[in-house]
Amino acid sequence: GAVVSQHPSWVICKSGTSVKIECRSLDFQATTMFWYRQFPKQSLMLMATSNEGSKATYEQGVEKDKFLINHASLTLSTLTVTSAHPEDSSFYICSGRGGGAKNIQYFGAGTRLSVL
Amino acid sequence: GQQLNQSPQSMFIQEGEDVSMNCTSSSIFNTWLWYKQDPGEGPVLLIALYKAGELTSNGRLTAQFGITRKDSFLNISASIPSDVGIYFCAGQYGANSKLTFGKGITLSVRP
Numbered sequence: 001g002a003v004v005s006q007h008p009s010w011v012i013c014k015s016g017t018s019v020k021i022e023c024r025s026l027d028f029q030a031t032t033m034f035w036y037r038q039f040p041k042q043s044l045m046l047m048a049t050s051n052e053g054s055k056a057t058y059e060q061g062v063e064k065d066k067f068l069i070n071h072a073s074l075t076l077s078t079l080t081v082t083s084a085h086p087e088d089s090s091f092y093i094c095s096g097r098g099g100g101a102k103n104i105q106y107f108g109a110g111t112r113l114s115v116l
Numbered sequence: 117g118q119q120l121n122q123s124p125q126s127m128f129i130q131e132g133e134d135v136s137m138n139c140t141s142s143s144i145f146n147t148w149l150w151y152k153q154d155p156g157e158g159p160v161l162l163i164a165l166y167k168a169g170e171l172t173s174n175g176r177l178t179a180q181f182g183i184t185r186k187d188s189f190l191n192i193s194a195s196i197p198s199d200v201g202i203y204f205c206a207g208q209y210g211a212n213s214k215l216t217f218g219k220g221i222t223l224s225v226r227p
Binding site for chain 1: 149159204215222
């Protein structure tokens with residue numbers, strides 16, 4: 001399958017600081033990128049969908065000013081958690097989809113964010 | 117939002133046994149996907165199904181797309197310890213639609 005690289009895999013930050021998570025599609029062009037959040041023992045919760053060159057579409061209840069998403073190229077999307085607080089601590093996972101008839105979503109390895 | 121039905125939440129089997137997992141929906145999907153997630157990792161695609169009635173294998177894994185388009189099952193044969201993990205089903209209505217996930221089933225394999 002296709003490869004999506006997500007970095008960093010783990011980050012600890014102080015409350016009030018911002019954290020950027022990168023997601024790269026290594027062997028395909030991701031026309032659409034998805035960002036998910038996952039709480040322990042729960043399923044993936046979609047936060048936002050972004051198409052290359054367009055503004056991201058956020059799911060209901062997700063603050064767009066807190067979770068800034070950029071998808072400036074077909075191989076790179078970033079999620080910036082601004083002014084992070086302890087309640088933002090979670091596992092964040094990106095996913096890329098390259099288009100075509102089968103349009104499969106491939107996932108990154110995830111980023112564990114801990115806000116102190 | 118809608119979520120697919122996967123139960124039970126956890127399954128415990130003996131190494132070497134077969135196991136079957138079901139996923140159901142109240143609405144139809146045109147693509148069914150099965151992913152496996154290891155602790156601290158992202159989901160990895162196991163099998164993708166595109167046509168009602170389709171039966172597809174990937175090694176010891178076999179999955180079927182239900183005729184009604186409202187369900188799918190995944191079967192793992194001759195389980196091994198590395199089969200441990202969380203198995204998610206996901207449905208997709210259109211090629212550009214979002215995925216709808218199940219809650220996942222945590223599989224434990226006793227050696």
